Amino acid sequence: MKVIVTDIETKDTLQTAVILSIGAVVVDTETLKRGEKFHIVISQSQPGRTVSESTMDWWRKQREETPVAFEAVFNLSPKPDLKTALNSFKEWIEETGIDRPQVFGNGPEFDNMILEHAFKTELGHSAPWDFGSNQSIRTAVLFGRMLLDINPKKDLPFIGCQHVALDDAMHEAKILIEVLKAFKGALKTEVSA
Numbered sequence: 001m002k003v004i005v006t007d008i009e010t011k012d013t014l015q016t017a018v019i020l021s022i023g024a025v026v027v028d029t030e031t032l033k034r035g036e037k038f039h040i041v042i043s044q045s046q047p048g049r050t051v052s053e054s055t056m057d058w059w060r061k062q063r064e065e066t067p068v069a070f071e072a073v074f075n076l077s078p079k080p081d082l083k084t085a086l087n088s089f090k091e092w093i094e095e096t097g098i099d100r101p102q103v104f105g106n107g108p109e110f111d112n113m114i115l116e117h118a119f120k121t122e123l124g125h126s127a128p129w130d131f132g133s134n135q136s137i138r139t140a141v142l143f144g145r146m147l148l149d150i151n152p153k154k155d156l157p158f159i160g161c162q163h164v165a166l167d168d169a170m171h172e173a174k175i176l177i178e179v180l181k182a183f184k185g186a187l188k189t190e191v192s193a
Contacts, residue, residue, distance in 0.1 A: 001028075001029045001030065001102075002026050002027065002028050002029065002035070002096065002098050002101075003026070003027050003029060003098075003101070003102040003103070003104060003135070003176075004024055004025070004026055004027075004093065004096070004098065004101050004102070004103045004104065004129075005024065005025050005027055005103075005104045005137065005169050005172050005173040005176060006022065006023065006024040006103055006104070006105055006111055006112070006115070006169055007022075007023045007024070007105070007106060007111060007165045007166075007168035007169040007172060008020075008021065008022050008023070008110075008111050008114060008115065008165055009021045009069075009073055009163060009164075009165050010055065010114060011044070011050075011051040011052070011055050011056060011059070012049075012050045012051055012052040012055050013052065013054075013055060013110065014050055014052070014114075015113050015114050015116075015117040016048075016049055016050040016114075016117060017049060017050055017051075017052075017055075017114050018044055018046045018049045018050065018051055019042055019046070019049070019082060019085070019114060019115075019118060020041065020042060020044065020073040020165075021039070021040060021041045021042060021072065021073050021164075021165040022038070022039070022040050022042070022085060022089055022115070022165055023037075023038065023039045023164070023165030023166030023167070023168060023169040023170075024037070024038040024039075024089070024092070024093075024166075024169050025037050025038070025166070025169050025170055025173045026096055026098070027104075027173045027176055027177060029180055032177045032180060032181055032184075033177075034170065034173050034174070034177070035096075036092075036095075036096055037166060037169075037170070038088075038089060038092040038166075039165060039166035040080065040085045040088055040089065041072060041073055041079050042079055042080060042081070042082055042085040043078075043079040043080060043081050043082070044079075045081070046081075046082050048121070049082075049118075059074075062163055066161060066162055066163050068161040068164065069161050069162060069163035069164050070163075072161075072164050082118060082122050083122050083123060086115075086118055086119055086122055086123055087123070089115075089128075090119075090123075090128045093128045093129070094128065100129070100130065100133060101128070101129045101133060102129070102133045102135050103127075103129045103133055103134060103135060104135040104136065104137050104140070104172070104176060105134070105135075105136065105137065106136075106137045106138060106168070106172055107136055107137070107138045108134040108135065108136050112127075112134045115127055137153075137172045137175060137176060140175065140176050140179045140180075141153045141175060141179065143179065143183075144178070144179040144182060147183075147186075148179070148182040148183065148186060150178065150179070150182050152174070152175045152178035152179060153175050156171070156174055156175060156178065158171050159171065
């Protein structure tokens with residue numbers, strides 16, 4: 001089975017947030033490998049979508065703390081509009097060939113919820129995954145801590161630049177892989193015992 005891990009950068013934490021970028025990666029749950037990747041940085045001109053002062057304060061701090069991430073979304077280069085970006089993401093998901101994709105956000109109440117809202121308001125249709133396919137990296141981490149005594153979110157080094165959507169998605173995919181690997185190891189031990 002293959003699943004999708006996604007991460008977004010935004011200007012708000014509400015479902016109506018301006019979306020700055022979308023990153024995603026396919027995870028093969030059998031081979032425990034990351035596969036196809038998607039990344040797009042989006043024009044910030046998104047009428048009707050929201051910006052919060054607290055999120056913008058956070059981004060101003062990122063200008064100093066993670067300048068690569070800040071520059072990735074706030075540079076002045078031309079970027080596609082939100083509709084084009086969402087259509088590109090939908091096409092990428094379809095091209096993966098995953099039937100009924102399970103989409104892992106870093107908490108479905110953020111990444112998945114904001115993307116679903118954008119699909120409905122910007123494109124007039126639901127996201128290319130169904131309600132029952134909303135999954136959470138946070139839940140996987142919790143199960144890892146509770147049931148396996150591991151904490152890959154804390155223990156895995158971050159490769160890339162935090163707050164760059166694709167780098168975050170790649171890291172979250174690695175976290176999911178570590179939890180799945182530990183579950184598979186525990187199941188093999190249980191069966192052989």
